[in-house]
Amino acid sequence: MTPPPTTSSLTAATTPRRPWIALILLGVPVLLALLGPPVAGDDAPRHDALPSQPPGAGHLLGTDVLGRDVLALVLRGGASVVGSSLAALAVGAALGIPLGLLAAGPRRQLDETVMRTMDLLLAFPGLLVLMTLAATGHRDWFWLVTVAGVLQVPAVARLVRGAALAPGSRSVVEALRMQGHGWAYIHLRHLARELAAPLATDAGGRFSLVLYLLASANFLGLGLPASSPDWAVLIERNSDALFTQPAAVLVPAGLLTALCVGGNLLVDHALARQRRRP
Template sequence: MRRREKWLPSGRFALGAALVCVPLVLALFGPLFAGEPGPRATSFTLGGGHWLGTDFVGRDVWWQVLFGGRPVVVVALAATTLAYLVALPVGLISALTHRTWLEEVLMRPLDVLLAVPSLLMILLVASVFSPGAAGLALLVALVNIPDAARIVRAAAADVASRPAVEALRMQGESWWRIAVGHVGRSILRPLAADAGVRLTGVLYLVATAAFLGIGVAPDAADWAVMVDRNRTGLFVQPWAVVVPALLIVTLTMGCNLLFDALLSAGRDVTPERVVVRRGVDVRDRTKEPRP
């Protein structure tokens, strides 16, 4: 039988959840409590009824913090989801197909995209078009698809070469049941590990694009835009730069710690999968149990 360690919240899990909670709550629910922006004050004002002062054009920094997280978080989550929606079927088909030409057709164009730096591709597209938030999410997803598809293919190819998959094929199981029901379930752990790192990279890429003015208006209430527009007054009004920058860093660090803790918990002690169908018993051992 498969034995699993108990799922207990470790220190990394608690720290990661705490770090993620603050920026995520501000991003998702902050606009509901922000209210209407107050009258503008003189640039870079501290105090005067403004908790964190005002920015370079006199807008309330706290109000912008409440409004500025949703674009970054929503675009990053949408881009990561879109990347995996394409990378998963492409990687699974490439790993399970016996047709070399099909694998070449699927993977070689992705290798070409992988050779172009992510930010350079976004800058090239943005120089021709003016993408909004949806366009930025599509661009970021596009530059992440090649790497994600290669990881899916590598993880799935290892599982596809095992006797259990061959036994399922001999039993006449459908491709969908083999690819999703067996191979897909077997690669959840490496995909979860990749998702944590990829989400962090996507967050930084989205923030960098917004910092450069891609996908957002120059005066938008956005954490990355706040850092860019207020950096000249860092020593006069530091909160307009420090607070949004810390929220972005906290979110990325929390995601990494949270995924790492979730992967460490509940790991298999004796991972043995047994496939018994129509009288066939194929034991797929990824690690021999300790004596």
């Protein structure tokens, strides 16, 4: 009889053995976001360029519905995608980490107040909030990133609270408190080191969620203006010309997919390596 697989063999079997695939999928759109704008050139419509032209001489990826060069737009559009997602993650962490630490403190009433407020915030669908803001005229980059970041606060705060309330963390915190150490020393020096790993792992997966929310908002016209080279905006603007000029839709869609899938694969690989550690 064949012996049942051990935990180590199961982990090895499910571990991504080729992290370079994730690095390539994630690295290509990130490099385009970083290096693309300086080399993109002018993306303004040319007088001799027809709209929705297929790839050809002078336009390697063709033109969009406004007659702009798709390659230049793709090179410029990654900066807003990556920058907006990272900025929203930063907003969520800047608000969620302190709230989670406050909830994990010794005051039970404060814990209840913070957590019930987070529960209330969780009840609001992200796209519905963005639609409401767009209807009131708040549809620029600042509001888009701020709202997307605030919507991540409950999950970040719950993660921080749970890690800070873990038995191992609580025993050390109580010992440090009995030794006379203050709140800043305990939370900013000790707990910060304990929370670094789970927060980094969560940020990798949460990046895809934020990217999906922002891309959906831009695709629905709730965020950036229609003239923006953002990849999601390009997909929405050129969706009617999918069959006549597919490159204007498939290239930015492929880059968004690669960014999301590459980030998820890299997080899975990091988690698998962490599970293998003794």
